[in-house]
Amino acid sequence: MRSVRQRGPGESWGAVCRAVVEQGTCVVHALVDDWLPSEGRDPRALAADLGADHERYARMPASRNRDRFVASRLLLKSAASAVLGALPRELELAYKPGGRPYLRGIDQLDVGLSHTDGLLVVGLTRFGRIGVDTEPADRRMLELGTELKACTPFELEALERVPAERRNRELVRLWTLKEAYSKAIGQGLRFRFTEFGFGPQGERLSVLRPDGTPGTGREWSFHSWLVEDAYTVSAAVHDPGFGDRPQSGADLPLLPVLVDPRSSVS
Numbered sequence: 001m002r003s004v005r006q007r008g009p010g011e012s013w014g015a016v017c018r019a020v021v022e023q024g025t026c027v028v029h030a031l032v033d034d035w036l037p038s039e040g041r042d043p044r045a046l047a048a049d050l051g052a053d054h055e056r057y058a059r060m061p062a063s064r065n066r067d068r069f070v071a072s073r074l075l076l077k078s079a080a081s082a083v084l085g086a087l088p089r090e091l092e093l094a095y096k097p098g099g100r101p102y103l104r105g106i107d108q109l110d111v112g113l114s115h116t117d118g119l120l121v122v123g124l125t126r127f128g129r130i131g132v133d134t135e136p137a138d139r140r141m142l143e144l145g146t147e148l149k150a151c152t153p154f155e156l157e158a159l160e161r162v163p164a165e166r167r168n169r170e171l172v173r174l175w176t177l178k179e180a181y182s183k184a185i186g187q188g189l190r191f192r193f194t195e196f197g198f199g200p201q202g203e204r205l206s207v208l209r210p211d212g213t214p215g216t217g218r219e220w221s222f223h224s225w226l227v228e229d230a231y232t233v234s235a236a237v238h239d240p241g242f243g244d245r246p247q248s249g250a251d252l253p254l255l256p257v258l259v260d261p262r263s264s265v266s
Contacts, residue, residue, distance in 0.1 A: 003027045008034040013082035025125040035071035048089040068115045128238040131184030133176040137232045142168040152197035154212035176234035184236040
């Protein structure tokens with residue numbers, strides 16, 4: 001799996017739709033500024049696209065946080081609508097206790113959302129559940145006590161073996177993986193990060209117990225990337241092992257839309 005860059009509402013969704021159909025899952029990243037509503041946009045159209053989130057958006061004071069809020073919701077609903085063959089205003093984005101987003105009344109597609117600074121990340125899967133998280137790759141975490149609150153004994157020992165110049169980035173990677181997993185299971189920060197961990201970079205990723213022994217099976221997959229040369233993005237995907245699976249050839253289409261009709265790529 002790879003993260004797909006989406007440069008704005010006018011760009012084709014072909015790559016995203018193909019990834020969801022062929023692989024079952026897609027992670028999309030975008031810059032906040034590429035998804036801000038244009039100054040000339042009809043307020044009624046924006047309200048329709050945001051749905052229930054528009055009331056919250058309207059109450060927020062002008063700020064970068066407000067920009068991230070509106071841009072992230074527009075990206076998520078646009079991505080989901082492209083895959084489902086719908087319009088953004090036809091989808092209702094709702095939230096479970098703890099803030100986990102979902103598409104009300106739609107069981108065939110699970111979604112995840114994260115944003116930080118100038119980056120937005122959306123996860124889509126038609127298998128089970130997905131969680132995504134992002135942080136600036138150079139966010140200072142090391143030697144601030146974060147590692148003691150976020151790492152298992154096994155991870156702390158592994159961190160000591162990482163060259164000093166790469167150790168902080170490795171801690172950021174572990175943090176985003178833990179955030180992605182806890183979001184996927186609907187726990188967020190309520191799940192103590194010292195109770196589960198991940199192995200060193202380069203190994204096949206799976207959830208580990210505090211002592212480093214396996215904690216989950218192959219029903220979970222995990223991925224991390226550096227995007228825009230500045231942000232660490234991680235995703236956790238749960239595949240319970242039943243239902244449709246990626247196929248090839250004539251039997252490929254499993255959702256209403258395989259590729260964006262605007263795409264010239266076959």
